[in-house]
Amino acid sequence: MTAKKLVHATRMAIRWGDMDAMGHVNNTVYFRYLEQARIEWFTEIGCDPDPNGEGPVIINARCTFIKQLKYPGEIEVLTYVGGPGRSSFEMYHEIRRTDMQEVLSAEGGAKVVWVNFPSEKSVPLPEEIRALLPDV
Template identity: 75%
Template sequence: MTKKLVHTMRMPIRWGDMDAMGHVNNTVYFRYTEQARIAWLESIECLPNPEGEGPVIVNAHCTFIKQLKYPGEIEVTTLVGPAGRSSFETYYEIRLVGDDGQAGVLHSEGGAKVVWVNFPAEKSAPLPDGLRQLLPAARTN
């Protein structure tokens, strides 16, 4: 599948992100990717409009490769796949930032399917042309 890099951002690992086991709780990885997705959507002026249309996710997944711990800083890379009529896939990679032996090492990867929705109608809607143009072209055989 064709993927296109669209956004990279750094964020701190917060003390409150950890759980009783002393590592970042699994649910927090989804918060990290959510923050990255919203930052990208904001940068391309595609935030949800509750009175109109906007993006929602219909599923999300994550593979936890290595533990993250406080203190630290991560980099979340966002990639996107080709557009469907009303949806596209997003993919995420989370790496630790810094100068120790773990910097740049992939700590998790995952993704989420984004569907463009008409909120008042509670139905999917075609992706806006401006967003569609930012997504990679679908491969044809």
């Protein structure tokens, strides 16, 4: 079992425009929800990308769709992080309806790699980021 640590929670309204012709939230919008939660956490910890320095880049993203989301409603996205590698760590997310007994609607995540943007190469995770991650 991978060690995970809850680091962020955010709530978002399901918008009318999030739905598609099938009458439910389009699958691509789930990735936007995950992105918003990820960026909020990065901002919260003072990790805004610097094109002339270093910062996080995701190298993959995944989502398992469990239950359809429909407008109107509200979701909560819980963000967890896994243990550190040399230059990377995993992020995990849960999307839950908050207005319907907190139904789990999706699970997803992304692998984050710390990159030197000018050289376009991975670099070791900074100690301040490593300190936020669970021990492996």
